[in-house]
Amino acid sequence: MARQSGNQRFNESGLPIEPVYGPDALEDWDAGTKLGEPGAYPYTRGVYPTMYTGRPWTMRQYAGFGTATESNARYKQLIENGTMGLSVAFDLPTQMGHDSDAPLAHGEVGKVGVAIDSVDDMRVLFGGIPLEDVSTSMTINAPAALLLLLYQLVAEEQGADPAKLTGTIQNDVLKEYIARGTYIFPPKPSLRLIADIFKYCRAEIPKWNTISISGYHMAEAGATPAQEIAFTLADGIEYVRTAVAAGMSVDDFAPRLSFFFVARTTLLEEVAKFRAARRIWARVMREEFGAQNPKSLMLRFHTQTAGVQLTAQQPEVNLARVTVQALGAVLGGTQSLHTNSYDEAIALPTDKSARLALRTQQVLAYETDVTATVDPFAGSYVVESMTDDVEAAAVALMEQVEDRGGAVNAIEQGFQKEEIERSAYAIARETDSGERVVVGVNRFQREEDEPYEPLRVDPAIERQQCDRLARLRAERDQAAVDGALAELRKAAEGTDNVLYPMKEALRARATVGEVCNTLREIWGAYVPTDSF
Numbered sequence: 001m002a003r004q005s006g007n008q009r010f011n012e013s014g015l016p017i018e019p020v021y022g023p024d025a026l027e028d029w030d031a032g033t034k035l036g037e038p039g040a041y042p043y044t045r046g047v048y049p050t051m052y053t054g055r056p057w058t059m060r061q062y063a064g065f066g067t068a069t070e071s072n073a074r075y076k077q078l079i080e081n082g083t084m085g086l087s088v089a090f091d092l093p094t095q096m097g098h099d100s101d102a103p104l105a106h107g108e109v110g111k112v113g114v115a116i117d118s119v120d121d122m123r124v125l126f127g128g129i130p131l132e133d134v135s136t137s138m139t140i141n142a143p144a145a146l147l148l149l150l151y152q153l154v155a156e157e158q159g160a161d162p163a164k165l166t167g168t169i170q171n172d173v174l175k176e177y178i179a180r181g182t183y184i185f186p187p188k189p190s191l192r193l194i195a196d197i198f199k200y201c202r203a204e205i206p207k208w209n210t211i212s213i214s215g216y217h218m219a220e221a222g223a224t225p226a227q228e229i230a231f232t233l234a235d236g237i238e239y240v241r242t243a244v245a246a247g248m249s250v251d252d253f254a255p256r257l258s259f260f261f262v263a264r265t266t267l268l269e270e271v272a273k274f275r276a277a278r279r280i281w282a283r284v285m286r287e288e289f290g291a292q293n294p295k296s297l298m299l300r301f302h303t304q305t306a307g308v309q310l311t312a313q314q315p316e317v318n319l320a321r322v323t324v325q326a327l328g329a330v331l332g333g334t335q336s337l338h339t340n341s342y343d344e345a346i347a348l349p350t351d352k353s354a355r356l357a358l359r360t361q362q363v364l365a366y367e368t369d370v371t372a373t374v375d376p377f378a379g380s381y382v383v384e385s386m387t388d389d390v391e392a393a394a395v396a397l398m399e400q401v402e403d404r405g406g407a408v409n410a411i412e413q414g415f416q417k418e419e420i421e422r423s424a425y426a427i428a429r430e431t432d433s434g435e436r437v438v439v440g441v442n443r444f445q446r447e448e449d450e451p452y453e454p455l456r457v458d459p460a461i462e463r464q465q466c467d468r469l470a471r472l473r474a475e476r477d478q479a480a481v482d483g484a485l486a487e488l489r490k491a492a493e494g495t496d497n498v499l500y501p502m503k504e505a506l507r508a509r510a511t512v513g514e515v516c517n518t519l520r521e522i523w524g525a526y527v528p529t530d531s532f
């Protein structure tokens with residue numbers, strides 16, 4: 001919502017927003033250079049010439065909880081309801097590279113996602129789902145290589161050709177240091193691992209999107225739209241530099257970089273943000289990195305509607321919020337979309353709320369006219385002006401990151417985190433004072449909400465998962481596991497690609513925790529230098 005100071009109103013990025021925009025707003029504006037054609041440089045109008053007139057975005061609902069068996073059932077239900085791609089949520093122990101029976105995992109098994117300890121669990125997770133035919137996103141970062149290899153192992157067991165596998169691993173560790181927190185190793189070995197993943201995928205799984213460079217979590221932590229894209233693109237630049245320094249040519253990996261942003265209820269600014277992000281990335285890739293392949297210049301992105309804007313009070317109102325947020329993502333040209341369930345501010349989505357969230361996307365895709373024409377806001381006085389404004393603000397922030405020596409150095413100096421904290425504090429202050437209206441929270445409240453029965457994860461799941469692990473350790477060929485982990489250790493100490501020995505260890509049924517612990521012993525664990 002627009003904030004006001006005196007007579008001047010400001011958008012979420014803190015930039016002035018005028019009550020009326022007219023031709024004078026675009027006086028020096030040149031459609032040829034600012035817009036180009038859809039599917040052509042600078043990709044302001046979208047990455048594909050036909051966009052949704054050719055094919056709708058991928059409806060990709062993020063899901064996963066409890067054991068692999070329960071999550072498998074949810075995926076099948078989503079597919080039956082018309083979801084177009086899978087998106088796996090892992091529990092915290094898996095995300096941190098701990099087995100379900102590790103002391104640190106206690107109380108967290110299966111809570112915020114599915115618990116995956118070994119290839120046995122992965123086989124159950126995708127049982128009955130032909131992996132050659134579905135595209136799967138996995139929200140996994142520090143242990144991304146492991147989960148990707150487990151996926152490949154299960155796909156191969158199904159008889160799939162790895163060259164045909166499509167999907168995405170999040171694999172974006174830099175934003176974990178800034179906003180999300182599931183890092184394991186320090187930046188240097190983390191970046192080396194990411195370069196190993198880029199090389200491995202190019203050789204073995206060439207259609208896989210190797211990373212999902214994410215601003216979503218920064219936005220959820222309070223980043224403004226300009227900060228969200230600036231810090232995300234700055235992380236992207238760091239990854240490109242890392243891969244180039246590791247000996248790859250930019251066009252060998254850049255076509256498989258992907259991005260992930262939030263969509264807020266401030267629809268006009270969000271559309272401007274997506275368009276600005278595409279323009280900046282295309283320019284950076286062409287001018288700074290000399291990319292030649294058009295696919296290297298295209299910023300392809302997934303969007304999730306803003307969870308932080310959902311309220312526990314009067315939760316059905318969230319359906320309206322999610323619709324507006326999703327509409328912004330579509331008008332901004334997203335490639336893939338997750339719409340949150342209306343009950344997500346309270347608990348894990350129920351079957352019904354998950355279905356309603358997907359139905360929201362289907363209404364937008366099939367009952368409205370926004371898919372009938374590409375980039376409907378092109379030439380709009382206000383949206384083009386805002387696109388320029390958000391772009392300029394983001395570029396200025398990216399320069400501040402560069403002045404600090406790039407994304408990693410800026411992270412080590414606490415720059416991005418401090419900037420985001422400042423924005424989050426401003427939002428909290430405005431909400432408390434009522435300057436920022438949140439329907440049902442600081443205006444239009446009700447005395448009593450209707451009763452709501454949330455979905456809860458059964459605590460017995462942890463016991464079951466520990467029993468599975470005990471069985472696995474008793475059954476497997478321990479000498480084979482030890483030998484494979486020794487090979488992995490050797491590669492991690494040297495410069496060989498770690499993914500090849502890692503795959504053999506996982507095939508021999510080494511667990512996620514055992515593989516990560518082997519790497520922890522060599523690479524150490526990251527300790528944040530927090531200024532808060």
Ligand SMILES: CC(C)(COP(=O)(O)OP(=O)(O)OC[C@H]1O[C@@H](n2cnc3c(N)ncnc32)[C@H](O)[C@@H]1OP(=O)(O)O)[C@@H](O)C(=O)NCCC(=O)NCCSC(=O)CCC(=O)O
Pocket residue numbers: 048049050051052053054055058060062085087089135137139166167168180207209212216217258259260300301302304335336
């Ligand atoms: C690139 C994206 C963004 C989208 O990939 P998709 O496969 O869905 O879409 P796509 O690449 O655009 O399209 C698939 C294929 O169709 C083609 N295609 C699509 N539209 C076209 C058109 N109009 N004309 C011609 N071709 C077209 C593309 O070229 C591509 O083929 P080719 O490939 O052959 O060109 C990917 O990375 C992705 O799916 N990301 C999802 C990430 C995600 O779900 N994250 C959840 C995070 S959840 C989270 O983190 C929040 C909570 C937490 O903290 O845990």
